[in-house]
Amino acid sequence: xxxxxxxxxxxxxxxWLALGYFLAGVVCCLLIVTIPWGIASFRIAAYTLxxxxxMVVDKPGGTGVFxxxxxxxxxxxxxxWIAIGHVVTAFAMAVTIVGIPLAIANLKLIPVSLMPxxxxxxxxTTPFASTYPVRTYR
Numbered sequence: 383x384x385x386x387x388x389x390x391x392x393x394x395x396x397x398w399l400a401l402g403y404f405l406a407g408v409v410c411c412l413l414i415v416t417i418p419w420g421i422a423s424f425r426i427a428a429y430t431l432x433x434x435x436x437m438v439v440d441k442p443g444g445t446g447v448f449x450x451x452x453x454x455x456x457x458x459x460x461x462x463w464i465a466i467g468h469v470v471t472a473f474a475m476a477v478t479i480v481g482i483p484l485a486i487a488n489l490k491l492i493p494v495s496l497m498p499x500x501x502x503x504x505x506x507t508t509p510f511a512s513t514y515p516v517r518t519y520r
Contacts, residue, residue, distance in 0.1 A: 403427035422498035449500035
């Protein structure tokens with residue numbers, strides 16, 4: 383099921399999103415100061431190509447001052463606009479029944495597009511995993 387959803391996603395929007403993130407990564411890497419955002423953009427591009435069956439988690443040790451400062455700068459410069467774009471395209475995808483899983487995947491991209499530094503993308507066991515792992519308390 384994950385493979386089928388990923389193929390549908392790739393055809394109906396994932397490829398264009400990934401190309402956009404890839405282009406942003408190239409531009410960020412050309413400007414030497416913004417290389418960390420370029421690397422994060424490449425990571426998000428790979429995630430947007432094949433999002434079902436993967437999820438975003440915090441990197442171990444990725445919650446320092448520099449990732450926080452970098453995320454604030456990213457949020458103000460590009461993150462808000464990218465998140466708005468994801469919400470608009472998710473709404474457009476959710477109009478049809480077939481597009482509802484694609485809309486969910488698009489909404490799943492919002493947290494990592496808002497705050498990309500200090501995050502990593504890992505495989506999950508379910509195609510509709512939450513964006514962040516759920517903690518259980520015993």
